[in-house]
Amino acid sequence: MFGTSGVRGEFGTDVTVDLAISIGRALVAEGAERIVLGRDPRTTGPLLADALSAAVRESGGDIVDCGMVATPTLARAVAWRDADAGVMITASHNPPEDNGIKLWTPSGMAFDEERRERIATLVEVDEYDPATWDAVGTASKWDDATARHHAAIVDAVAPIEKLSVVVDVGNGAGGVTAGALRDLGCSVETLNAEPDGHFPSRPSEPTEDACETLQALVGATDADLGIAHDGDGDRMMAVDETGQFLGGDALLALFGRRAVGEGGVVAAPLNTSLAVDDTLAEVGASLTRTRVGDVYVAERARADDVVFGGEPSGAWIWPEETLAPDGPLAAAKLAVLVDREGPLSALVAELPSYPLRRESMEVEAKREVMERVAARAYEEYDSVETLDGVRVEREDGWFLVRASGTQPLVRVTTEGRTEVTTSELYEEARVLLEDAIDAR
Numbered sequence: 001m002f003g004t005s006g007v008r009g010e011f012g013t014d015v016t017v018d019l020a021i022s023i024g025r026a027l028v029a030e031g032a033e034r035i036v037l038g039r040d041p042r043t044t045g046p047l048l049a050d051a052l053s054a055a056v057r058e059s060g061g062d063i064v065d066c067g068m069v070a071t072p073t074l075a076r077a078v079a080w081r082d083a084d085a086g087v088m089i090t091a092s093h094n095p096p097e098d099n100g101i102k103l104w105t106p107s108g109m110a111f112d113e114e115r116r117e118r119i120a121t122l123v124e125v126d127e128y129d130p131a132t133w134d135a136v137g138t139a140s141k142w143d144d145a146t147a148r149h150h151a152a153i154v155d156a157v158a159p160i161e162k163l164s165v166v167v168d169v170g171n172g173a174g175g176v177t178a179g180a181l182r183d184l185g186c187s188v189e190t191l192n193a194e195p196d197g198h199f200p201s202r203p204s205e206p207t208e209d210a211c212e213t214l215q216a217l218v219g220a221t222d223a224d225l226g227i228a229h230d231g232d233g234d235r236m237m238a239v240d241e242t243g244q245f246l247g248g249d250a251l252l253a254l255f256g257r258r259a260v261g262e263g264g265v266v267a268a269p270l271n272t273s274l275a276v277d278d279t280l281a282e283v284g285a286s287l288t289r290t291r292v293g294d295v296y297v298a299e300r301a302r303a304d305d306v307v308f309g310g311e312p313s314g315a316w317i318w319p320e321e322t323l324a325p326d327g328p329l330a331a332a333k334l335a336v337l338v339d340r341e342g343p344l345s346a347l348v349a350e351l352p353s354y355p356l357r358r359e360s361m362e363v364e365a366k367r368e369v370m371e372r373v374a375a376r377a378y379e380e381y382d383s384v385e386t387l388d389g390v391r392v393e394r395e396d397g398w399f400l401v402r403a404s405g406t407q408p409l410v411r412v413t414t415e416g417r418t419e420v421t422t423s424e425l426y427e428e429a430r431v432l433l434e435d436a437i438d439a440r
Helices: 017-029 045-058 071-080 113-125 145-156 176-184 212-220 248-259 274-281 294-301 327-341 344-349 366-380 419-438
Strands: 007-010 034-039 062-068 085-089 098-104 139-141 164-168 187-191 225-229 236-239 265-269 286-290 306-311 315-317 356-362 390-394 397-403 409-416
Touching: 017 034, 017 045, 017 085, 017 098, 017 113, 034 045, 034 071, 045 062, 045 085, 045 098, 062 071, 071 085, 071 098, 071 145, 071 327, 098 113, 145 176, 145 327, 164 176, 164 212, 164 327, 176 187, 176 327, 187 212, 212 225, 212 236, 225 327, 236 248, 236 327, 248 265, 248 274, 248 306, 248 315, 248 327, 248 344, 265 274, 265 294, 274 286, 286 294, 294 306, 294 315, 315 327, 327 344, 356 419, 366 390, 366 397, 366 409, 366 419, 390 419, 397 419, 409 419
Parallel strands: 034 062, 034 085, 062 139, 164 187, 164 225, 265 286, 265 306
Antiparallel strands: 007 098, 085 098, 225 236, 306 315, 356 409, 390 397, 397 409
């Protein structure tokens, strides 16, 4: 039922009002007495939020409803309101017909695998005793969550002397970024700032193709930086002053190098570029690889030696601030970096760069296919890692074949130190996956 990012899928089939009711009841049965609730702008969000709220109160738990907020706002609010758990109704960067339910701990980290499994078991058993009429829970509104997040961002970074920034909110819930940047001293122009769960202006995921308008606007004006968020504001991607979209590995290298000192560690998933390893090695630091998913990066970021964690997809975690991926905080950190150290294009030009290719293939029977991929990889290669998907490493590069945790996709990531090697590795991985699909 749960993927790496909670429950997520098409509304009405994969994600239903009945499921929201069951998860609400399960949270209380698992011990949560006070729960903070939020949602992104999706049209089905109020239905799911109302259902989950009713189920929690029916079971004797209390709800603190933050309304429409960014996911990192909700994740921080669990501790701010002294709650036992947080629930965010969101499908993050998925298309508008999807929705989802993601669960958060007071530490700001999403529920780990063990706790997700406990909730899933309670949902499957589906045996609940409602509270008596005089012991039902309460519901209260908290309208200050976004303002509190805004203040936390401003407090976390240094003031900015002079910077012009364009923020593409993507019709999502990440509008806190624009206000925080203005308070820090930036001149800010916004794109697609009106929340709209249909995501009419661009797809919710801030990919290079989706951010064409942002790239054109930044490139045609004197803006120093472009920022793009997904529907719930946990992801942040960027455009440099020339209008060039930055890859997530470049951002990971920039953030990691500035956050870490000699001997320090940055946490990132298995699909992270070798360029990040080499960038960190230049300052005496290192990269530790995790399973793909922000919860796994956050779990590793809890360790004392890890000062930063991130994913090339746009999730950035500073554990001293929060264990949740915080797109607005990342935007502010990047703005300060550009303000202090110069044009983003020049900063990226200093980084090593290797050809990296990421592709996806639609696959329905993901588990069975991945089992066959692993079996074939062990037969054909000497260095095979199955921590998350199947990662094959060679002296001159690597490839990763991994099933998406939220969509019917298997993703193939390949990287070599030359274009030829990357192409060779991609063809090997593609053939490995296609053979596994065909072997039914």
